[in-house]
Amino acid sequence: MTDRGLALPALRHQLVTAVLTLAAPGLQDAGFDPAPHLRTLLTEACDAAAPTPWLGHTLRTPEEAARTADLGAAVETHLAALPPDPTPADHLRSPTWHPVTTAAARLARLLVHNDHHAG
Template sequence: MTDRGPTLPALRHQLVTAVLTLAAPGLQDDAFDPAALFSTLFTEACDADAPLPWLGHTLRTGEEAALTADLGTALHTLAGTLPPDATPADHLTSPAWPAVTTTAARLARVLVANDHHARAR
């Protein structure tokens, strides 16, 4: 693993929080706001459509970048199933939602493991 270390740790924290929220159905309650999470993943802390430039900024490894791209693809697939002006409930009941949570869970596991490994050194 080549750890490029995040130069933007506050944005890394936002990214990890967004991914964990998408990965954990228990966190998807009445206050769930997918728009804020998508904003984090596509503009603020990363670009899930093209994550490689974020290596060393908010992403630590190539594996994180690849999994972030997979999550971006799952989110675009989800968007294709939603009505205009979709509500949070529309997201959660979409047949594409399970793929989002599964993909986010894979990414969350790697993000947290990499952060733990980096702190242990």
């Protein structure tokens, strides 16, 4: 992998943290609130629904953008299935939550691998 550097490394850190958290169902107990992590994916560190413009900013490779788009699609499906003003429990009990954690796990492995091999 050729790393041309990232323009927004602090936001990359936020993105990786959010994805790792969403990928770890063991952390998702009764006190877990996914809303800030989903917000990071959709507004703060990238637009998971359309991640390509984030290449070189918070995403390193086209493969990261593709997997981020997969996660974005899962998140959009999940959010559409929730009631208005969902509680954290609504997120975790929804049948659409598992595809979010699965897509996050796939992306998390790639993000960590690429960060480890950047240079």
